[in-house]
Ligand code: NAD
């Protein structure tokens with residue numbers, strides 16, 4: 001069997017660590033690159049004994065060279081508190097990271113996948129969101145460093161493809177949760193579970209009537225690998241997410257029920273530019289990748305709750 005050499009940037013993060021593990025299990029050689037801003041060695045420590053796994057400390061805003069067949073470009077903080085902590089660095093990571101990784105892909109003739117996001121749709125005026133929707137993003141708002149950084153990265157990807165024939169894939173990831181999320185990263189699923197397990201107040205922002213569609217991490221990893229292995233003429237962008245839409249209040253109630261917590265729900269101000277609704281249209285993923293999500297919210301939350309019980 002010929003082993004593929006695969007570079008995963010942001011490989012020590014939540015999604016990246018699941019992806020590295022899956023790629024290794026499939027018999028590939030994996031190079032996990034990370035600057036450990038939001039990722040942790042802990043997420044990949046169990047892979048370090050595998051001779052086909054290498055952990056590299058590097059920042060994607062600087063060029064990086066390695067012989068590789070495929071690149072999954074995930075490096076970028078993903079939770080609002082982390083990407084807003086240093087907005088300029090977040091944009092540099094998306095834009096310069098994309099340029100550096102696309103340059104590498106061009107040089108070594110590797111296929112490259114960009115982890116884009118449903119945030120490219122901003123606070124959407126079209127519901128559910130198909131890939132053809134151009135989005136509704138405030139370019140100077142709190143979320144702009146992330147949203148516009150990811151939008152610019154998509155532009156770079158498509159133009160490296162058109163001008164330089166780089167083989168690209170763009171995946172637009174909708175809210176994803178699961179084991180190995182950082183307990184303090186401020187995202188809603190991790191916040192609610194940690195609060196519920198500690199019988200602390202559950203912090204719903206706004207009235208809790210805003211919606212999100214939550215995807216379990218294993219479904220995402222399956223979608224990413226199917227996209228990478230799809231025919232070269234299919235570049236995406238393609239939405240990968242679970243269309244089951246819930247209000248944030250419903251999520252809070254579900255977490256309380258599944259943990260048997262004594263927590264009560266409290267309401268805090270809604271952050272600015274917080275999207276009111278989000279639901280993927282996954283027709284293209286179904287057609288082109290024969291992909292649809294398999295794990296429902298209760299099932300995924302139970303696994304995630306078990307993980308948090310083991311670390312807090
Ligand atoms: P995460 O914060 O756990 O992982 C991001 C990883 O990138 C971390 O390990 C971090 O240390 C690393 N990183 C950040 N800046 C870097 C830099 N300059 N150089 C090298 N490494 C750097 O987040 P995640 O949820 O695992 O997200 C992974 C990717 O998927 C991100 O690109 C994110 O935008 C995208 N995404 C995630 C979601 C989601 O719900 N989890 C949704 C949409 C898109």
Ligand code: UDP
Nearest residue numbers: 080186187188189191203204205210248274
């Ligand atoms: N949210 C909340 N309480 C929290 C954390 C988040 O009500 O403790 C809300 C947040 O305002 C948003 C939704 O949950 O409407 C999802 O937030 P998250 O940061 O997980 O993802 P994103 O807004 O980027 O989709």
